[in-house]
Amino acid sequence: MEADYRILRGQDIIKASPAGVTDLPQSKQFVYDLAVIAEMSRGHPILVDLRQTYSSFTPENVRELIDEIIKHPELILNKMAILARDDEQVNKATLAEILLNLEGFQAAAFTDFEKAVNWLQSSKGVEDIFE
Numbered sequence: 001m002e003a004d005y006r007i008l009r010g011q012d013i014i015k016a017s018p019a020g021v022t023d024l025p026q027s028k029q030f031v032y033d034l035a036v037i038a039e040m041s042r043g044h045p046i047l048v049d050l051r052q053t054y055s056s057f058t059p060e061n062v063r064e065l066i067d068e069i070i071k072h073p074e075l076i077l078n079k080m081a082i083l084a085r086d087d088e089q090v091n092k093a094t095l096a097e098i099l100l101n102l103e104g105f106q107a108a109a110f111t112d113f114e115k116a117v118n119w120l121q122s123s124k125g126v127e128d129i130f131e
Contacts, residue, residue: 024061028068035072045079045120049113050089062092066099080107081116 084093093109
């Protein structure tokens with residue numbers, strides 16, 4: 001099967017200061033860039049790979065970032081897989097998944113690259129992840 005999705009690295013989304021402190025305002029600014037990418041990639045699934053990203057984001061920060069994403073309805077047209085490490089990061093990714101789906105997005109959190117890509121390229125929705 002031909003790959004037909006866009007990969008975004010977590011380091012491009014989650015911004016940090018030189019001291020390693022997570023920069024929420026800059027991370028929110030990236031959401032605008034993500035919206036531009038989504039507009040240019042209309043209908044193409046997006047894989048957000050956070051596995052090499054380390055942040056001090058709290059659940060409240062995750063909510064703020066999702067609130068920023070919600071302001072860009074053009075992102076709803078793109079299926080989005082969030083690929084996370086199998087540690088506390090997957091909990092934040094799952095929170096993002098839940099919040100996005102409550103707002104009408106098609107998002108799912110994964111710790112396995114192949115499962116994420118297979119889901120992105122399938123016609124299955126979020127409800128079919130656990131089949």
